[in-house]
Amino acid sequence: MSKAVRIVDRPVAAAISRAALSLGYTPLQARIIAGRLSEADLAKLPALLSLQLGGLTPPDLLPDIGIASECVVSAIKQGLPILLISDFDADGASAHAVLKFAFRDYFGVPEQRIHSYIGHRLRDGYGVTETLTDRIIAEAPCPALIITADQGSTDHARIARLRDRGFIVVVTDHHGVPASGPPPAAVACVNPVREDSAFPDP
Known part of the structure; x- marks a missing residue:
């Protein structure tokens, strides 16, 4: 008998969500971002969300x-x-x-x-x-x-x-x-x- 599937909600960093919304991200995007980052990432959020090649680690x-x-x-x-x-x-x-x-x-x-x-x-x-x-x-x-x-x-x-x-x-x-x-x-x-x-x- 297979185990029942259990879905666990990822914790959401509320401050990250608010900051992502203020940067123009949609509520869904803000929810995803806030589920992947922690409050410790708040100060560097714009840099983390920058999709420039120069932002990648060489x-x-x-x-x-x-x-x-x-x-x-x-x-x-x-x-x-x-x-x-x-x-x-x-x-x-x-x-x-x-x-x-x-x-x-x-x-x-x-x-x-x-x-x-x-x-x-x-x-x-x-x-x-x-x-x-x-x-x-x-x-x-x-x-x-x-x-x-x-x-x-x-x-x-x-x-x-x-x-x-x-x-x-x-x-x-x-x-x-x-x-x-x-x-x-x-x-x-x-x-x-x-x-x-x-x-x-x-």
């Missing part, structure tokens, strides 16, 4: 970002296939789409060289699973560059299988990293929550 301090960038540039120059693998959830699918559009629309990689592998919720579950790894090994072109989106930090065994088959794996993730560190079979693990990360906003 990626330079992400661990392994230089190595990952070099792998991407090398793969594009060599004409290698690019395999994007991600979970099916909102952040995995969104990251997957951003990567695909970036390779196709900004880096000029022909669409036939970009291959998408999105884990199936029921058959694969989350992460670089055995079934997803089996599918990639069975049908993907190789050698190729694999970039994970929203997964991979804890999947060393499957990444090692892919590496041993000739794939180059770059992990991009934001989930926890094992105490033993990022997966050594990946050539890079870009993850702001790594213990050695200097990125200011994990």
Whole structure:
């Protein structure tokens, strides 16, 4: 028997809600903002809500970002296939789409060289699973560059299988990293929550 679904209202920071309304946000937008921020964020609210690219933290301090960038540039120059693998959830699918559009629309990689592998919720579950790894090994072109989106930090065994088959794996993730560190079979693990990360906003 399945558990009953329980919906819990997120607490709303009343001062944040009032401030968001005064900045011209709709009541719904103000409610969402006030559910995500706390009273401690009140003084910096306008800056937090500024949607300027200059407001983003520069990626330079992400661990392994230089190595990952070099792998991407090398793969594009060599004409290698690019395999994007991600979970099916909102952040995995969104990251997957951003990567695909970036390779196709900004880096000029022909669409036939970009291959998408999105884990199936029921058959694969989350992460670089055995079934997803089996599918990639069975049908993907190789050698190729694999970039994970929203997964991979804890999947060393499957990444090692892919590496041993000739794939180059770059992990991009934001989930926890094992105490033993990022997966050594990946050539890079870009993850702001790594213990050695200097990125200011994990």
